[in-house]
Amino acid sequence: MVAVNESMQFPIGAEVACSNGVCGDLSRVVVDPVARIVTHLVVEPKHRRGLGRLVPIDLVEDSTDRVLLRCGTDEFAKLADAQETEFLPDAPIGLGYAPGQVSAWPYYGLGTGMGMGMGNASVPMVHDRIPVGEVEVRRGEQVHATDGTLGRVQGLVIDPNDRHVTHVLLQEGHLWGRKEVAIPISAVTGVADGIRLALTKDEVADLPPVEVEHPDWS
Structure with missing residues (x-):
């Protein structure tokens, strides 16, 4: 078993x-x-999904057994929202207001009738708010070898000194006796649409297993 040393x-x-x-x-x-x-982490409050905060990586103190921030909960609550809900401008709801005075909330399947049964059902327009040119890596994103898909992302490993990503953690699977591997970032060719590698499945299978701290996903 190999440990990823001097890293987060x-x-x-x-x-x-x-x-x-x-x-x-x-x-x-x-x-x-x-x-x-790594520039930011998106942290969602427990039991309040969709209300995540965009946490600058400089606020991370440690990540030994859990991620520890060097700020209090009050400061955390003031960080930028990780998502933005788009309103429908100038909604013609017919309640005596000019179009420019009204924004409708596209939620709960109530359309633009503000909960009064008027209008067609609509879906909330929610967008992730991340810096321009940057991408998000999510748990469960597919990892693609040169000869096909081989697993899903479990997380990332960074060098705490310069914030550079050093490895991608591959979610354990059945192909190699349920071991977990850390793929060197030098083998990654793209991260915009899943993780793409310059390695074959066999080459990934030859990587040694690593120790990974497991969050409680129950």
């Missing part, structure tokens, strides 16, 4: 704590795909 592991789904208490779970990791550095 970010298993997606791991518990995240502020200096004065737990603040949520790690939902996504934001990466600059050109520089190959």
